[in-house]
Amino acid sequence: MLKNNRQTVKFLPLCVMVLLLAVLVSSAAAKAPKYVFLFIGDGMGIPQRSAANEFAGKKLLVDTFPYQGITTTHAADRFITGSAAAGTAMASGLKTNIGVVGMGPALKPVKTLGEMARDTGMKVGIVSSVSIDHATPATFYAHVPKRGQYYDIDVALAESGFDYFGGGTIKDPENERGNASEFKGNAWDLIKENGYKVVKSRRGFENLSKKDGKIFATNEWIQNSGALPYQMDTTGNDISLSEFTEKGIEVLDNDNGFFMMVEGGKIDWACHANDATAAIKDTIEFNRAVGKAYDFYKNHPDETLIVVTGDHECGGMTLGFAGTKYQTYFEVLNGQKTSFREFTNKIVSSFKEKEVTPSFEDMKPHITDYFGLKFKGEADDPMVLANHEITRIIEAYQRSMNKEEVKSGDPRTYVMYGGYDPLSVTLTHVLNQKGGIAWTSYKHTGVPVTTSAVGIEGEKFQGMYDNTDIALKIMETMGLGTTAKYAAAAR
Amino acid sequence: MLKNNRQTVKFLPLCVMVLLLAVLVSSAAAKAPKYVFLFIGDGMGIPQRSAANEFAGKKLLVDTFPYQGITTTHAADRFITGSAAAGTAMASGLKTNIGVVGMGPALKPVKTLGEMARDTGMKVGIVSSVSIDHATPATFYAHVPKRGQYYDIDVALAESGFDYFGGGTIKDPENERGNASEFKGNAWDLIKENGYKVVKSRRGFENLSKKDGKIFATNEWIQNSGALPYQMDTTGNDISLSEFTEKGIEVLDNDNGFFMMVEGGKIDWACHANDATAAIKDTIEFNRAVGKAYDFYKNHPDETLIVVTGDHECGGMTLGFAGTKYQTYFEVLNGQKTSFREFTNKIVSSFKEKEVTPSFEDMKPHITDYFGLKFKGEADDPMVLANHEITRIIEAYQRSMNKEEVKSGDPRTYVMYGGYDPLSVTLTHVLNQKGGIAWTSYKHTGVPVTTSAVGIEGEKFQGMYDNTDIALKIMETMGLGTTAKYAAAAR
Numbered sequence: 018m019l020k021n022n023r024q025t026v027k028f029l030p031l032c033v034m035v036l037l038l039a040v041l042v043s044s045a046a047a048k049a050p051k052y053v054f055l056f057i058g059d060g061m062g063i064p065q066r067s068a069a070n071e072f073a074g075k076k077l078l079v080d081t082f083p084y085q086g087i088t089t090t091h092a093a094d095r096f097i098t099g100s101a102a103a104g105t106a107m108a109s110g111l112k113t114n115i116g117v118v119g120m121g122p123a124l125k126p127v128k129t130l131g132e133m134a135r136d137t138g139m140k141v142g143i144v145s146s147v148s149i150d151h152a153t154p155a156t157f158y159a160h161v162p163k164r165g166q167y168y169d170i171d172v173a174l175a176e177s178g179f180d181y182f183g184g185g186t187i188k189d190p191e192n193e194r195g196n197a198s199e200f201k202g203n204a205w206d207l208i209k210e211n212g213y214k215v216v217k218s219r220r221g222f223e224n225l226s227k228k229d230g231k232i233f234a235t236n237e238w239i240q241n242s243g244a245l246p247y248q249m250d251t252t253g254n255d256i257s258l259s260e261f262t263e264k265g266i267e268v269l270d271n272d273n274g275f276f277m278m279v280e281g282g283k284i285d286w287a288c289h290a291n292d293a294t295a296a297i298k299d300t301i302e303f304n305r306a307v308g309k310a311y312d313f314y315k316n317h318p319d320e321t322l323i324v325v326t327g328d329h330e331c332g333g334m335t336l337g338f339a340g341t342k343y344q345t346y347f348e349v350l351n352g353q354k355t356s357f358r359e360f361t362n363k364i365v366s367s368f369k370e371k372e373v374t375p376s377f378e379d380m381k382p383h384i385t386d387y388f389g390l391k392f393k394g395e396a397d398d399p400m401v402l403a404n405h406e407i408t409r410i411i412e413a414y415q416r417s418m419n420k421e422e423v424k425s426g427d428p429r430t431y432v433m434y435g436g437y438d439p440l441s442v443t444l445t446h447v448l449n450q451k452g453g454i455a456w457t458s459y460k461h462t463g464v465p466v467t468t469s470a471v472g473i474e475g476e477k478f479q480g481m482y483d484n485t486d487i488a489l490k491i492m493e494t495m496g497l498g499t500t501a502k503y504a505a506a507a508r
Numbered sequence: 509m510l511k512n513n514r515q516t517v518k519f520l521p522l523c524v525m526v527l528l529l530a531v532l533v534s535s536a537a538a539k540a541p542k543y544v545f546l547f548i549g550d551g552m553g554i555p556q557r558s559a560a561n562e563f564a565g566k567k568l569l570v571d572t573f574p575y576q577g578i579t580t581t582h583a584a585d586r587f588i589t590g591s592a593a594a595g596t597a598m599a600s601g602l603k604t605n606i607g608v609v610g611m612g613p614a615l616k617p618v619k620t621l622g623e624m625a626r627d628t629g630m631k632v633g634i635v636s637s638v639s640i641d642h643a644t645p646a647t648f649y650a651h652v653p654k655r656g657q658y659y660d661i662d663v664a665l666a667e668s669g670f671d672y673f674g675g676g677t678i679k680d681p682e683n684e685r686g687n688a689s690e691f692k693g694n695a696w697d698l699i700k701e702n703g704y705k706v707v708k709s710r711r712g713f714e715n716l717s718k719k720d721g722k723i724f725a726t727n728e729w730i731q732n733s734g735a736l737p738y739q740m741d742t743t744g745n746d747i748s749l750s751e752f753t754e755k756g757i758e759v760l761d762n763d764n765g766f767f768m769m770v771e772g773g774k775i776d777w778a779c780h781a782n783d784a785t786a787a788i789k790d791t792i793e794f795n796r797a798v799g800k801a802y803d804f805y806k807n808h809p810d811e812t813l814i815v816v817t818g819d820h821e822c823g824g825m826t827l828g829f830a831g832t833k834y835q836t837y838f839e840v841l842n843g844q845k846t847s848f849r850e851f852t853n854k855i856v857s858s859f860k861e862k863e864v865t866p867s868f869e870d871m872k873p874h875i876t877d878y879f880g881l882k883f884k885g886e887a888d889d890p891m892v893l894a895n896h897e898i899t900r901i902i903e904a905y906q907r908s909m910n911k912e913e914v915k916s917g918d919p920r921t922y923v924m925y926g927g928y929d930p931l932s933v934t935l936t937h938v939l940n941q942k943g944g945i946a947w948t949s950y951k952h953t954g955v956p957v958t959t960s961a962v963g964i965e966g967e968k969f970q971g972m973y974d975n976t977d978i979a980l981k982i983m984e985t986m987g988l989g990t991t992a993k994y995a996a997a998a999r
Contacts, residue, residue, distance in 0.1 A: 063554060063578070064955050071587060071954070085972040087554070087576055087958060096562060097827070097834045097944075115834075333946055335824035336588070337953030339923040343588045343606075345954060405920050429896050432830040453588075455824055455948030462828030463562070463836060464555050467578060467972075479970040481576035481958075 049496040050322040050473035051274030054310040055130070055487075057107065058303050059100055059153055060285025060296075062330025062466050068293060068454060069300040071336070072347045077304040078311060079325045082469040087481045089465045090329045093122045097463045100285070101164040103328035103484055104156030108278075110488035118152060118170065119160035126160035130488055133497045134276035135178055142181035142265040142275060144306075146258045146299070147282030148243025149235070150174060150187045153328060157278050161198075168192040171204035175211045179231075180275075181268055182213075183261035185282070186235045188243040208233055222256050227268050234261065240358065247283055247295045247356040248302040258299075262306040266313050274320070276495075279306055287356065288331035290437050291456040292445040295356040296334070314472055322473045322494060326487060327466035333457030338450045345453030349399050352389015353448060357441040360387045365417055365438050374418045377411055380440070384410070388444050399451060406447050413443035435459030540987040541813040541964035542765030545801040546621070546978070548598065549794050550591055550644055551776025551787075553821025553957050559784060559945060560791040562827070563838045568795040569802060570816045573960040578972045580956045581820045584613045588954045591776070592655040594819035594975055595647030599769075601979035609643060609661065610651035617651035621979055624988045625767035626669055633672035633756040633766060635797075637749045637790070638773030639734025640726070641665060641678045644819060648769050652689075659683040662695035666702045670722075671766075672759055673704075674752035676773070677726045679734040699724055713747050718759050725752065731849065738774055738786045738847040739793040749790075753797040757804050765811070767986075770797055778847065779822035781928050782947040783936040786847040787825070805963055813964045813985060817978060818957035824948030829941045836944030840890050843880015844939060848932040851878045856908055856929050865909045868902055871931075875901070879935050890942060897938050904934035926950030 058065070070077055092102035094114040105113045105120070109127040113120060120126050131141045145154045150170040155161075159173035167189035174182065190204035201207060209215060213233045216222050222234050236256045240246040246255055262279050269275035281303030287295035307325055314321040336345060355363075364383045368375055381392050394401040402410070416430075417440035434442050436459065449455065468487065470478035474494040478487075492498065549556070561568055583593035585605040596604045596611070600618040604611060611617050622632045636645045641661040646652075650664035658680035665673065681695035692698060700706060704724045707713050713725050727747045731737040737746055753770050760766035772794030778786035798816055805812040827836060846854075855874045859866055875881050881901075885892040893901070907921070908931035925933050927950065940946065959978065961969035965985040969978075983989065 067580075067955050080972060083971070085578055085970075087578060089558075095834065096836045099834070330826075330828075333826035333828045333948075335821075335826060335948045335953045336955050337821075337824045337949040337951060339926060339949045339951075340919055342949070343586065343590070343951045345587045403919065405918075427896075428831055428894065435830060457824075457826045457946030457948060458828040458830045458833070460828060460830075460834045462826050464558050464827050469972075479576075480574070481571060481960075 050494060051320040052313065052317055052322070053134070053274075053276045053491060053495060054321070054323040055107070055276075055278045055491065056281070056303070056307050056310070056323070056325040057104070057153055057278065058281040058284050058300065058325070058327040059147070060288045060329065060331030060461065061281060061300060061303070061327035062334070062462070062464060064330065064334040064336055065284060065288065065296055065300055065327070066467055068334065068336055068347070069297045069304065071345070072297045072350060073301060077301070078308050079304055079469045082323075082325070082471045082475070084470040084475040084478045086468045086470075086478045087465045088326055088468045088487065089481070089483050091463065097461050098329050098484075099461065100152035100328055101156060104153040106484040107326070107328065107487045108156040110485045110492065112485050116164050117162055118155045118164050119158075120162060124162050129157050130491060130497075131157040131177070131179060131276060131278065133492065134495070137497070138273040140181070140269040140271055140273065140275040141177075141179040142183070142269045142277040143179060144182075144258065144261045144265055144277070145184040145280040145282045146245045147280070147286065148185040148188045149182050150189075151185070151243070151282060153280045153282060154278065163196070165194065166196050166198070167194060168197040168200070168204060172201055172207060175204060175207035175213070181232050181234075181265045181277075183232070183234045183265055184236075184258065185244045186217075186239055219254055219256055222260075222264065225264060225268060227270075229268070232268060234264065244283060244286070247287065247299060247358060249295055249298040249353075250356050250359050257305075258302050259306040259309050263309040266309060277310075279310075281306070285331045288334060289435075289459055290357050290445065291332055291435070291442060291449065291459065292357040293334065293449040293452070293454045294350040294353040294445070295358075296332075297350065311471070318472070320473070322470070322475060322491070324468065324470045324475075324478060324487065324491060326468040326484075328484070329461045330464050330466060331461045332459065333462045335455055335457070336453065338453050338455040340450055341453040346399055347452050347454075349389070349448060349452045352400055353445075354387050354389075357437070357445050360444070361438040361441045365440055369418065377414050380414055384444060388448050390444065390448060402447070410440070410443055410447065413439040417441075541985060542811040543804065543808055543813070544625070544765075544767045544982060544986060545812070545814040546598070546767075546769045546982065547772070547794070547798050547801070547814070547816040548595070548644055548769065549772040549775050549791065549816070549818040550638070551779045551820065551822030551952065552772060552791060552794070552818035553825065553953070553955060555821065555825040555827055556775060556779065556787055556791055556818070557958055558827055559825065559838070560788045560795065562836070563788045563841060564792060568792070569799050570795055570960045573814075573816070573962045573966070575961040575966040575969045577959045577961075577969045578956045579817055579959045579978065580972070580974050582954065588952050589820050589975075590952065591643035591819055592647060595644040597975040598817070598819065598978045599647040601976045601983065603976050607655050608653055609646045609655050610649075611653060615653050620648050621982060621988075622648040622668070622670060622767060622769065624983065625986070628988070629764045631672070631760040631762055631764065631766040632670040633674070633760045633768040634670060635673075635749065635752045635756055635768070636675040636771040636773045637736045638771070638777065639676040639679045640673050641680075642676070642734070642773060644771045644773060645769065654687070656685065657687050657689070658685060659688040659691070659695060663692055663698060666695060666698035666704070672722070672756045672768075673724045674756055675726065675749065675771075676735045677708075677730055710745055710747055713751075713755065716755060716759060718761075720759070723759060725755065735774060735777070738778065738790060738849060740786055740789040740844075741847050741850050748796075749793050750797040750800055754800040757800060768801075770801075772797070776822045779825060780926075780950055781848050781936065782823055782926070782933060782940065782950065783848040784825065784940040784943065784945045785841040785844040785936070786849075787823075788841065802962070809963070811964070813961070813966060813982070815959065815961045815966075815969060815978065815982060817959040817975075819975070820952045821955050821957060822952045823950065824953045826946055826948070827944065829944050829946040831941055832944040837890055838943050838945075840880070840939060840943045843891055844936075845878050845880075848928070848936050851935070852929040852932045856931055860909065868905050871905055875935060879939050881935065881939060893938070901931070901934055901938065904930040908932075
């Protein structure tokens with residue numbers, strides 16, 4: 018093929034140069050991403066994603082991402098993790114103990130992705146559908162031994178120097194829990210003193226722009242515990258997770274790029290309560306928030322990385338129930354009109370307040386209104402309750418109306434109701450089971466979760482790896498150095 | 509950098525040639541694998557693999573494979589798949605209906621990976637821990653509308669021309685079920701007439717070698733339904749799944765290469781019965797079988813592809829139970845000495861045979877012997893039963909001794925026992941729950957499974973894809989052409 022070897026030898030150095038040029042061009046394309054998104058579905062395991070896909074009748078956007086991996090979640094001191102340990106792992110690459118926020122097992126603080134990004138001049142945004150001082154978001158800006166130190170976390174937020182906080186509110190601005198390491202005054206005041214514009218209404222939110230500088234945006238209606246309402250409970254006045262995400266992108270976009278963490282926190286809360294409909298609808302809204310980042314990515318494909326994961330599974334959700342055998346009927350979930358939380362708050366509470374406990378007959382129409390479950394009807398109507406289901410519901414109703422029994426700590430009662438209002442949790446159990454969806458726990462479980470990625474070096478997120486690797490891979494991709502130095506310092 | 513453009517232009521054609529050479533060398537390295545293994549853990553979903561890892565206290569070999577993916581499993585006509593539809597998907601790349609073996613939804617036969625490999629001159633081996641005519645192995649050599657046509661499947665096996673069958677036996681050699689499409693005589697006779705050496709003992713098995721030509725090897729003890737015993741029930745005389753795999757590699761190895769499918773079939777059966785210990789120990793044995801292929805791969809790294817997957821999850825297993833909250837205690841499973849099957853066969857059966865039903869007191873020592881569960885002891889002993897657990901066990905014992913009640917079809921009874929012996933399944937439920945492991949079903953579930961790969965083009969098995977893609981990716985890698993032509997012909 019090559020007749021003159023000496024000629025070839027003469028050409029080789031130039032060939033090498035041409036090849037080097039090619040390599041330079043390709044490595045230029047693989048420069049650090051300017052825009053980095055980390056989406057964390059709290060309690061969003063593989064069954065939650067699968068259920069949302071099936072309910073929606075089509076693949077979620079996150080399932081169409083080109084890179085998919087499996088992520089293990091254990092904490093340093095427990096197989097089944099919690100949000101603080103899992104959040105710290107994903108924020109800092111460090112395996113820590115249950116309940117610890119932004120510190121190693123020896124309680125030395127560890128630098129977070131958010132802080133590293135801030136220190137390189139990028140803007141930083143933190144969004145969550147639960148309180149913005151809850152464990153997962155806190156692990157990106159706070160360093161406290163116990164996740165319950167909300168006041169300390171609120172102070173850390175005020176002093177973080179991050180650019181955008183959006184979603185739920187803060188839980189303990191006045192240190193009412195009394196567990197502050199040092200009281201520095203009202204946390205809202207500190208937040209404002211540190212230059213944040215605080216808005217708490219849709220109108221204020223819609224008027225926000227880059228000109229406002231640092232922003233803390235929350236929703237007018239805080240459903241409970243500092244969180245946004247479940248997506249299925251929202252009205253037109255509520256600001257959704259995807260809107261908080263979209264606004265974050267708008268105000269963070271700048272020449273130095275940004276890092277943004279978005280948590281779908283109420284997926285977890287819905288799963289703790291074994292409410293599949295609420296969990297699925299919050300998962301779909303979370304996926305919609307990812308869609309806002311994906312729209313941005315399409316305009317900046319060579320400068321963006323999007324990583325979507327869960328911090329752990331919650332509830333031991335599975336897509337198959339003994340009573341429905343090989344069948345599933347996800348469409349029955351359409352019968353449910355609000356989350357368990359709204360049913361408890363609105364209906365069960367009003368019944369409890371009455372001097373004479375109303376009869377179960379009075380509750381029936383509410384059960385049909387809120388969950389679509391019918392007490393009589395055609396045998397082939399999937400919403401009609403079987404006798405054994407009615408028996409369960411009546412028993413639960415009686416316990417709901419009698420607080421003492423449920424709080425007795427009887428292990429059988431706990432397994433049945435998990436400390437939730439017995440009627441509400443029994444109604445979601447019955448409805449979910451009719452759909453072929455079942456649960457084994459009111460807490461998290463230890464099964465791995467899915468991680469999905471698109472964009473710059475997204476291929477790194479293929480395979481099977483630990484939650485600490487999420488932070489390490491992002492840091493490496495962003496050129497922040499291996500975390501080894503940060504993580505080691507905190508061990 | 510390049511001063512003389514005209515000189516560069518002159519060099520370019522030679523550079524292109526040098527580059528072409530490099531491409532040729534690299535594509536030579538990526539030639540079709542000579543040795544291809546497909547391992548299918550029946551009922552081995554993500555929780556089963558995770559549980560086996562945790563129980564073993566270290567990562568299974570399959571979890572250390574460099575390429576890991578997530579595989580969706582649905583059938584053409586049902587969200588929750590079955591082994592026949594899932595097996596057909598993985599054997600032929602074709603989505604089919606529940607119960608159909610090696611045919612499309614319109615019942616046209618589809619060519620399988622095994623048949624394609626055979627037709628290119630490779631040797632073919634099929635190994636399973638359940639009967640070798642069970643749905644999963646059958647999908648690689650048989651084409652029947654209903655998986656229950658065991659006699660037809662046995663005839664297809666005899667006529668397959670495959671080189672090695674190892675593991676369980678055949679279920680209907682005499683067409684006792686009477687559902688044969690055509691009776692051609694005793695299937696064992698047909699198998700021998702087609703040149704197979706049949707061995708049914710350890711001694712015969714150990715003496716097998718390449719010189720024996722085509723081989724059908726099974727175990728002396730068939731525990732039930734044509735299957736090998738559960739791994740935890742085996743004695744030294746039983747041939748394990750890993751031994752059948754190792755022998756297969758030995759006799760199949762030849763200059764034209766081989767394709768081998770190995771099924772861990774009893775993982776599924778253990779999960780149907782909600783017996784975590786049996787499922788985990790069969791998963792570990794399945795992983796050991798993969799280890800035999802991996803040893804072979806290490807000697808032929810540039811000629812081998814190993815793919816390991818599951819056909820679906822089974823039982824709705826999760827690693828977290830309401831009663832144990834955030835804790836797991838996998839070590840309690842060590843208390844169990846045999847599978848639920850042996851306990852039912854040996855202990856429950858003998859009790860039932862007695863004219864006067866023995867008192868529960870007589871059963872207690874057997875429960876302690878077989879499951880490690882204690883009726884009294886120190887409060888901190890995790891094996892000591894709580895009162896509410898004892899109540900459940902006594903109720904189950906009474907139902908076990910009274911067949912009629914369980915077979916009544918009462919949906920509550922079915923949810924509790926799934927048609928299994930009530931005492932046996934309650935004991936595994938109680939033991940598993942003490943360990944923090946729970947189940948939601950006695951059937952398969954619809955959550956995706958993990959696929960792992962190593963070797964030639966193993967990277968193709970990263971990401972998220974459907975079970976049909978497993979066959980398509982293997983066919984493509986083996987240079988068998990896209991299945992499009994085969995699959996389309998069968999639609």
